[in-house]
Amino acid sequence: MTASVGVKPGQHALAPRGRGAGWRSRLDGAATPTRLGLLLAVLVLFSLAWGVLAGLTATQHASAAADVVAVSEPLSLDAEQIYTSLSDAGATEASAFLAGGLEPAAARQRYQADITQAGIKIEAAGALVGSSAARTQLPGHPANREASAGQAIGDDLAILSGNLWAYADEVGTARTDNRLGLPLGAAYLREASTRLRDKLLPAAGDIYTRESALLTSSSAQATGLPLVVVTVLAGLGIGYVLFRSSRWLARHTHRVVNYGLLLAALAGLVSLAWLAGTFTLGRADLLHAQQQGSVPAQAFARAEVAALQAHADESLTLIDNSGEDSYQQDFVAETKLLGPGPGTLLAATGSSQAAAQAQAWYQAHKALRAQDNGGNHGGAVTSAQTGAAAQAFSKLSATLSEGITTHQATFDSSARSGRDAFTGLAIGMVVAALVMVAGCAWGLTRRLAEYR
Amino acid sequence: MNARRRPWRVLAAALTASGLALGAAAAVAAPGQPDASQLAVARAVRAPAAVKAAAACNPNASSLRPSGPPQVTSGSFMAKIRARGYLIAGVDQSTYHFGFLNPLTNQIEGFDIDVIRAVAKAVFGHADASTIHYKAISDAQRIPDIISGSVDIVAHTMTITCDRLQQVDFSAVYFEAHQKVLVLKDSAAASLASLHGQKVCATTGSDSVTKIVAVHATAVQVPYWTDCLVKLQQGDVAAISTDDSILDGLAAQDPYTKLIGAKLTNEPYGLAISRQHPEFVRFVNAVLQQYESGGQWKASYQHWLGPPQPPPALQYAS
Numbered sequence: 003m004t005a006s007v008g009v010k011p012g013q014h015a016l017a018p019r020g021r022g023a024g025w026r027s028r029l030d031g032a033a034t035p036t037r038l039g040l041l042l043a044v045l046v047l048f049s050l051a052w053g054v055l056a057g058l059t060a061t062q063h064a065s066a067a068a069d070v071v072a073v074s075e076p077l078s079l080d081a082e083q084i085y086t087s088l089s090d091a092g093a094t095e096a097s098a099f100l101a102g103g104l105e106p107a108a109a110r111q112r113y114q115a116d117i118t119q120a121g122i123k124i125e126a127a128g129a130l131v132g133s134s135a136a137r138t139q140l141p142g143h144p145a146n147r148e149a150s151a152g153q154a155i156g157d158d159l160a161i162l163s164g165n166l167w168a169y170a171d172e173v174g175t176a177r178t179d180n181r182l183g184l185p186l187g188a189a190y191l192r193e194a195s196t197r198l199r200d201k202l203l204p205a206a207g208d209i210y211t212r213e214s215a216l217l218t219s220s221s222a223q224a225t226g227l228p229l230v231v232v233t234v235l236a237g238l239g240i241g242y243v244l245f246r247s248s249r250w251l252a253r254h255t256h257r258v259v260n261y262g263l264l265l266a267a268l269a270g271l272v273s274l275a276w277l278a279g280t281f282t283l284g285r286a287d288l289l290h291a292q293q294q295g296s297v298p299a300q301a302f303a304r305a306e307v308a309a310l311q312a313h314a315d316e317s318l319t320l321i322d323n324s325g326e327d328s329y330q331q332d333f334v335a336e337t338k339l340l341g342p343g344p345g346t347l348l349a350a351t352g353s354s355q356a357a358a359q360a361q362a363w364y365q366a367h368k369a370l371r372a373q374d375n376g377g378n379h380g381g382a383v384t385s386a387q388t389g390a391a392a393q394a395f396s397k398l399s400a401t402l403s404e405g406i407t408t409h410q411a412t413f414d415s416s417a418r419s420g421r422d423a424f425t426g427l428a429i430g431m432v433v434a435a436l437v438m439v440a441g442c443a444w445g446l447t448r449r450l451a452e453y454r
Numbered sequence: 455m456n457a458r459r460r461p462w463r464v465l466a467a468a469l470t471a472s473g474l475a476l477g478a479a480a481a482v483a484a485p486g487q488p489d490a491s492q493l494a495v496a497r498a499v500r501a502p503a504a505v506k507a508a509a510a511c512n513p514n515a516s517s518l519r520p521s522g523p524p525q526v527t528s529g530s531f532m533a534k535i536r537a538r539g540y541l542i543a544g545v546d547q548s549t550y551h552f553g554f555l556n557p558l559t560n561q562i563e564g565f566d567i568d569v570i571r572a573v574a575k576a577v578f579g580h581a582d583a584s585t586i587h588y589k590a591i592s593d594a595q596r597i598p599d600i601i602s603g604s605v606d607i608v609a610h611t612m613t614i615t616c617d618r619l620q621q622v623d624f625s626a627v628y629f630e631a632h633q634k635v636l637v638l639k640d641s642a643a644a645s646l647a648s649l650h651g652q653k654v655c656a657t658t659g660s661d662s663v664t665k666i667v668a669v670h671a672t673a674v675q676v677p678y679w680t681d682c683l684v685k686l687q688q689g690d691v692a693a694i695s696t697d698d699s700i701l702d703g704l705a706a707q708d709p710y711t712k713l714i715g716a717k718l719t720n721e722p723y724g725l726a727i728s729r730q731h732p733e734f735v736r737f738v739n740a741v742l743q744q745y746e747s748g749g750q751w752k753a754s755y756q757h758w759l760g761p762p763q764p765p766p767a768l769q770y771a772s
Binding site for chain 1: 548549558680683
């Protein structure tokens, strides 16, 4: 509906403004219907352009957010679980071995669960890497540059699946020999531990590092500002054009409001607000997911792996027959990485409880080593299995595991709500653009019709 | 067994043994390392002295003669051990039948351990597990641990050699081993020489490596003898070569292996004791005398190693 103020359209010949040559003056010199037709074409084009731009922006961010939840997060979770369950298997088996031929049933089950978990997760990660590789092959996908990372992860997974059964096989032989009372069992356990340390854990650690980086980069894609800023500026530009157009129409047609253009402007405003609002909310959720979720969860996971490796060292030093040997040196190296202290893994977790528990464990370990070096091997074994050292370690381990779980949950819920924020946004942008096209067309064809 | 024989150490040992005053004085003053002057003398008189001294150093008769039955005299090292409440023994944990951690009992057991028990019984007057603290150590740790005093005695399939005698004292010979070769039952090899060009396993830095390299076989070196058996089972090496005492223990863990070839070396085993405690060396030798004459040596041999054999005759330097 167009309001009329009593002046017939076309009554006012538009006076040239005397700006000289140029498109503006040529346009000014043209007849009003031509100018209206041109304006219509420009506004429709702008509305469509907005639809394409806003829709594209929405799709980019929605798919990046969906990628975080559907691919990157599960992959990094798989990688984390492969890494921690392999470390746990090593530590559990070494500790169970200390018990002699009759391994405690609980330790056996825990080892079995770790190996099964690692196997399942390696397979799951393989399938996911395959699907994400297919995804990155789409032309123009920003993740194309990550294709080489996918290749490296594939290689690591091949190392993992190739060595996992060999590791389990050696552990099995170690157990059998141990059960027969043969010292050969300890040699097989050392062999298995070496395979775990030299092949399995580095590959699992590499996958974890790469998956964490991919998670960070898909998260960065979903929360990146440049595209949204450009889109919002373009939206404001189009709004300005609409505003100027309705002013021009009002001046030249003597109608105060063109309802078609008003509708278009409203649709544009709503879509702009929707886009900006959704992005702000979704971005906040995703950033929260990262800062309060995946980053601390990764810190806890890395601390857990280092702690488990040091715990395995503690047992292996006692299984091995050389006191202050390479395993003890590795213990010292791992605990140096673990901290607490500036720049250490425990410092990255920010957990003062874990820091205190680590110190308590180191104290117990020191006492254990003193016992072993003083010739009290039995006392040291008891400490490592059920005594002071074992209890101190399990407290630390529980804190670290809980840290992983809690932050993983935070990440999960925040990332999901971030992804959900983008739901329907792309379609909304397209629909809004179509409404704008319709509004412009309607508003201006009404004016054009008055010249026929 | 397992000595890293450095030519200069052998020479230094030879010099001392042949009674050169400078060498002897330096060895007493610094039992750990021969000093520079000693080396200089050793190098200067290389050829003739080495020949003369090699005959003079006899690992089989290098220990101190006991003065009667074992007695814990006041102020002696034995009295110190008794006051402490336990003997600290450096032992092996992975050599089957000599010193190994039995997974069934979680106790360290074996032929070497039986000797340690006899020593502890003589010190404390009664046999009680609490009177011995076992410290499981590697081959390479044996001499450093004795020198530092972190163990009182080492019973660890340890060969008495002239260069080791420079650093620690040994008891009289309580066991005689010989380097041999262990292969899988289906192996065609008849001796170490027939393995030239193939991979043969030994522990890192052990003397067995010398013989392996001498027949142009490739020496694969690992930390422990049981690691060698893992390699043999996995097909990574064609054979293992070391003392028959150790190889017998490996063969007992895998019935699909066999010992081949002639005795390549003589490896007299002794209990290592610090040079600071000659009275403890004499005490231990007295214990060994009773241990052998009382039939315990034979019983232990029969229990761990096979059909009874006569124990080696105890010989002393003086």
